[in-house]
């Protein structure tokens with residue numbers, strides 16, 4: 001059985017003190033929750049203080065990006081080892097906002113995936129089609145190509161640890177969600193692609209999240225789908241009550 005994973009992607013929201021207040025308000029809500037991974041992907045600047053704040057609270061830390069090299073003259077960049085030292089466990093790679101606004105390519109995504117795995121971080125690799133691509137029926141083709149590129153040169157053993165987030169770009173921050181059935185169909189296709197790259201066992205092991213306007217009201221239906229193992233949540237992860245409600249609704253499945 002795949003362990004469900006609900007992750008909040010805070011994007012460029014929350015100062016360090018706002019982040020710590022969030023954890024304070026969530027309090028012990030998750031302490032006795034088992035059987036689900038709960039992750040907060042915070043801005044780099046909040047990770048240090050969050051590391052202390054989440055201790056014993058059953059929430060893991062994630063970053064939203066990183067560089068693929070260990071160190072170097074790359075002004076403004078953050079290396080994998082810097083995240084590891086802060087207690088970070090997950091890192092989002094290739095979010096559509098990074099692909100769109102920061103020149104992230106399938107090639108850089110692949111290098112970052114390999115670097116994250118080498119550093120002991122779990123990559124949350126984002127794939128997803130644009131509205132125009134969906135409209136011409138290219139959804140499968142797009143996610144297939146993104147998935148293949150992301151996994152290039154990744155061993156079977158390492159591949160099992162990767163989390164994939166299927167985020168249709170037209171559903172991000174728009175209030176439009178893919179229907180649970182449509183989302184499931186694309187996640188099934190992504191799983192099949194992983195199966196062709198490795199084998200059926202790897203395909204069954206890998207966790208696939210859905211992301212795009214996920215809320216406490218729609219997460220349960222999404223999580224009921226056989227190929228959806230979790231959610232990557234933007235806006236609805238920013239308020240403590242809403243984040244707790246998301247995890248509770250996801251966990252009932």
Ligand SMILES: O=C(CO)COP(=O)(O)O
Pocket residue numbers: 009095167171172173174175211212213214232233234235236
């Ligand atoms: O991009 C997302 C998560 O990574 C989705 O954002 P929203 O949940 O705000 O649509």
